[in-house]
Amino acid sequence: MDLSSNGFSGKLPASLFDSFYAMKIINENITTSYLGVQYDTLTITTKGLDLQFFKVFDQANIVIDLSNNRFEGYIPRTIGDLIGLRTLNLSHNNLKGHIPTSLHQLSVVESLDVSFNKISGEIPQQLASLTFLAVLNLSHKHLVGCIPKGKQFDTFENNSYKENDGLCGFPLSKECGGDDGVPxxxxxxxxxxxxxxxxxxxxxxxxxxxxxxxxxxxxxxxxxxxxxxxxxxxxxxxx
Structure with a gap:
């Protein structure tokens, strides 16, 4: 689903994601022949790149791109129910609140971008369980506390956390207090x-x-x- 750069405003309703049944399963053998609909090109920003797809739906590229709008309010926890999601892009909006811990349920997500919002609080430590996560962008927000350790989080660079003065821990030069790295x-x-x-x-x-x-x-x-x-x-x- 690509609704990016459309000038949408208002709160992001949790009910919006309730009917995305195809995204609530992980099935590598699913086919798209029943849709029978194609576009000439569909450009989606994922993993920091602009990619073009020719099919509306592809199990390997289940995408939600709501970037470059004016959505407000909180990130709905129900997004965590979309366990088949591969790319989530909520960047460049006016979202606030915390990053919901339910996002750790997105076990096959490969790209997560919630940059350029008003999100605050800590990065949920549970996100370290996302072993497929290849690209993470949490920059330009108001995050604090220790960056999760281990697995994919050991591969991300400083740019993933840019302009978050309250963050500490690897890969940043600012160390967290305490020997055990507890936030x-x-x-x-x-x-x-x-x-x-x-x-x-x-x-x-x-x-x-x-x-x-x-x-x-x-x-x-x-x-x-x-x-x-x-x-x-x-x-x-x-x-």
């Missing part, structure tokens, strides 16, 4: 320390309040004891 390890440590510091302050306040109350009680008992002794002496002298 936001340093930040979490700072938060833990801050919470621990707050707890300490509260505990000291409780201790001081407790000591204060105890001191008042002790002084009151001593005072009452002294006053009582004085009264006893006065009574004794009168008698």
């Amino acid at each position: 936001h390890a340093a930040t979490q440590f700072g938060l833990d320390q801050e919470e621990e510091g707050d707890s300490s302050i509260v505990n000291w306040q409780a201790v001081l309040m407790g000591h204060g109350c105890g001191l008042v009680i002790v002084l009151s008992v001593i005072y009452m004891h002294i006053v009582g002794n004085r009264i006893s002496i006065m009574v004794f002298e009168v008698v």
Whole structure:
């Protein structure tokens, strides 16, 4: 499906992908003869290249290209149900929110491009399971945290993450905090320390309040004891 560069605007409806039944299966033996429809040329941008196809549908080239529009809102999680998808291009829109973790279900996706959007948050670590992923473009967004490690993510270069100052980890020169590479390890440590510091302050306040109350009680008992002794002496002298 190629709807790129059409000036579409508004939210990207999740229901749009519900009827894409052919994309919800992985079948290398599927044929396209039943369609009986062809175009002279169909240009699709995938893996950073402009490719021309002559058939509307080809199992080896199941594509969703919604790039260069003005779509808003969030990336629908239902895209993750399209497990037969090979190319997903949502670049150059006004999409916001996080990258949905459901995209890790796209087990045969080869090209994923969501660059030039307003997407923020972390890159889901689950995306490291996409072993067919050959091209990844997450540039020009507001992503933070550690870049996933292993498999295909060890093959991507800096350009895949360009203009995301909050990212760290390979292949970027900025290292992530912590020895285990856990996202936001340093930040979490700072938060833990801050919470621990707050707890300490509260505990000291409780201790001081407790000591204060105890001191008042002790002084009151001593005072009452002294006053009582004085009264006893006065009574004794009168008698």
